[in-house]
Amino acid sequence: MVENRREKKPDRSEEADTSVESRPGLPVRIWRSVFRTPLTPRTERERKRVVLNHLVLHNRPVRLPERTIAFRHTFGLGGMSATLVGLLILTGVLLMFVYEPSPDRAYGSIEALRRDVRFGGLVRNVHHWSANLLVFIVFLHMIRTFFTGAFHGTRQFNWVIGVLLLLVVLAANFTGYLLPWDQLSFWAITIVTGMLGYVPLIGDGLIRLARGGAEIGGATLINFYTFHTTIIPVTIVGLMAFHFWRVRKAGGVVIPRQSDEDPEDKPATVLFVPSLLTREFVTGLVLVAAVMVLAVAFDAGLGEAANPGMSPNPAKAPWYFLGLQELLLHFHPTWAVVILPGLVLLALLAIPYLRYDEPMEGRWFVSDTGRTLATAGALAAVVLTPLWVLVDEYATDWSGWLGGLPPVLSEGLVPAVVALGLTGAVIHLAGRQYGGNRQEKLQAAFAFLATALVILTAVGVWFRGEGMSLGWPWT
Ligand code: HEM
Ligand code: HEM
Numbered sequence: 001m002v003e004n005r006r007e008k009k010p011d012r013s014e015e016a017d018t019s020v021e022s023r024p025g026l027p028v029r030i031w032r033s034v035f036r037t038p039l040t041p042r043t044e045r046e047r048k049r050v051v052l053n054h055l056v057l058h059n060r061p062v063r064l065p066e067r068t069i070a071f072r073h074t075f076g077l078g079g080m081s082a083t084l085v086g087l088l089i090l091t092g093v094l095l096m097f098v099y100e101p102s103p104d105r106a107y108g109s110i111e112a113l114r115r116d117v118r119f120g121g122l123v124r125n126v127h128h129w130s131a132n133l134l135v136f137i138v139f140l141h142m143i144r145t146f147f148t149g150a151f152h153g154t155r156q157f158n159w160v161i162g163v164l165l166l167l168v169v170l171a172a173n174f175t176g177y178l179l180p181w182d183q184l185s186f187w188a189i190t191i192v193t194g195m196l197g198y199v200p201l202i203g204d205g206l207i208r209l210a211r212g213g214a215e216i217g218g219a220t221l222i223n224f225y226t227f228h229t230t231i232i233p234v235t236i237v238g239l240m241a242f243h244f245w246r247v248r249k250a251g252g253v254v255i256p257r258q259s260d261e262d263p264e265d266k267p268a269t270v271l272f273v274p275s276l277l278t279r280e281f282v283t284g285l286v287l288v289a290a291v292m293v294l295a296v297a298f299d300a301g302l303g304e305a306a307n308p309g310m311s312p313n314p315a316k317a318p319w320y321f322l323g324l325q326e327l328l329l330h331f332h333p334t335w336a337v338v339i340l341p342g343l344v345l346l347a348l349l350a351i352p353y354l355r356y357d358e359p360m361e362g363r364w365f366v367s368d369t370g371r372t373l374a375t376a377g378a379l380a381a382v383v384l385t386p387l388w389v390l391v392d393e394y395a396t397d398w399s400g401w402l403g404g405l406p407p408v409l410s411e412g413l414v415p416a417v418v419a420l421g422l423t424g425a426v427i428h429l430a431g432r433q434y435g436g437n438r439q440e441k442l443q444a445a446f447a448f449l450a451t452a453l454v455i456l457t458a459v460g461v462w463f464r465g466e467g468m469s470l471g472w473p474w475t
Pocket of ligand 2: 074076077078079081082085138139141142145148150151155158159161162163165166169240243247250252253254
């Protein structure tokens with residue numbers, strides 16, 4: 001025990017040594033003033049500082065492999081997600097001072113916030129843009145962890161925590177969407193909660209649960225508000241703490257390795273302060289600056305006050321659920337809302353636990369074959385998804401062709417089997433053409449589905465007009 005402690009000491013003194021090499025930058029100076037740990041605390045103040053440092057520093061290693069800090073390895077996406085959550089909590093608490101969660105007052109309180117409160121509109125805009133960026137950045141972070149194979153061994157469960165975080169981030173956005181209580185928010189939430197009705201047997205019960213009654217009203221608003229401002233933030237912060245702890249337990253992020261490298265070789269290391277700290281600090285500052293620019297340049301907007309008697313046309317879900325709404329236009333609701341998204345979610349959760357020929361991790365796309373297969377999968381989706389949307393819109397008549405079958409089969413099972421069969425065929429053909437092991441083929445499937453989701457969402461956002469018919473965005 002004593003031996004071990006003695007071994008650890010040089011690390012700390014190394015940190016101190018390099019710190020005097022040259023005049024340190026601002027992030028390092030701030031860090032030092034707050035976190036420099038006296039090795040033998042003498043006063044009560046020093047003792048408190050040691051406790052605080054251990055609380056914070058246990059999450060950050062003293063040294064870490066030099067290759068892992070390259071920006072293009074992680075693109076700083078995990079850190080950016082955490083920064084955005086921080087901004088959301090900060091601005092969310094400020095919004096609570098003005099916002100009133102009742103159907104009579106909600107809309108007016110946002111009007112007052114924009115009109116009468118100094119910087120009220122800006123705070124709201126920062127909340128709005130951070131929330132929308134968060135969905136996008138967390139999605140990219142998932143893509144990065146997947147394509148660097150960061151879900152094997154000690155990282156398996158952290159992928160699952162990540163999937164849970166993704167769901168909670170969507171729930172946070174969704175519950176926040178209703179709060180302004182304008183036409184857009186009222187009808188978007190009506191559409192999405194209405195989708196729950198397609199769940200067989202318990203659909204009506206689920207709608208009542210989500211809305212706090214049959215229709216959207218005061219009970220829905222107060223329920224959403226409570227989830228949005230208390231339950232969901234606490235869950236996100238708890239899951240994030242768990243997520244970061246797992247990253248630390250795994251020895252940091254995956255280490256990029258060359259294919260011909262001996263896995264036993266120890267990569268060169270650098271000190272956390274200043275090497276990674278400075279990068280994190282700069283990435284955070286640039287992100288906050290970008291959010292501020294968005295918040296100043298583009299207003300979150302506020303439509304007409306909610307009118308339960310008059311639905312806008314088209315009535316659309318929030319943008320991150322438009323892929324789901326698009327599926328509803330092509331498949332029987334049970335398939336569009338329950339079975340297909342359920343299968344995707346199960347597949348996502350299963351990714352770390354599938355059997356792989358050999359775990360491959362660290363490099364982007366894990367190998368050259370992996371890169372080729374992923375590109376092939378994405379390109380196939382770029383061609384096939386719009387084609388499917390067009391053909392299904394104008395040329396198919398599943399229920400007419402299969403008149404004898406119940407709609408859940410003719411408009412659900414059959415087109416789903418055709419669509420999934422097509423996906424399988426693409427992966428199979430790409431595999432035959434380029435070779436590849438299970439993980440590399442899985443990358444092709446993932447790239448295909450992720451790209452298809454992005455395209456379906458884009459169709460929903462820009463190419464669906466009145467009556468949800470297809471059309472050009474500018475007409
Ligand atoms: C991951 C965390 C969060 C996300 C994704 C999120 C998302 C959103 C969204 C999309 C809106 C609608 C904004 C708009 O008008 O366009 C909103 C509104 C609101 N949020 Fe959050 N939020 C989060 C955390 C919080 C927290 C922690 C609080 C308070 C403690 C909070 C309080 C509010 C309030 C009071 C509103 C109503 C004001 C408004 O609509 O502008 N939010 N949120
Ligand atoms: C609010 C949401 C999230 C936050 C704040 C967050 C934060 C982070 C951070 C800071 C890291 C370490 C640095 C980095 O990789 O950039 C990380 C790693 C990781 N995250 Fe997330 N994450 C979130 C969501 C997700 C999601 C949706 C997934 C996947 C489904 C995921 C899976 C992982 C995995 C597997 C690692 C380990 C990466 C490695 O070892 O290289 N995370 N996350």
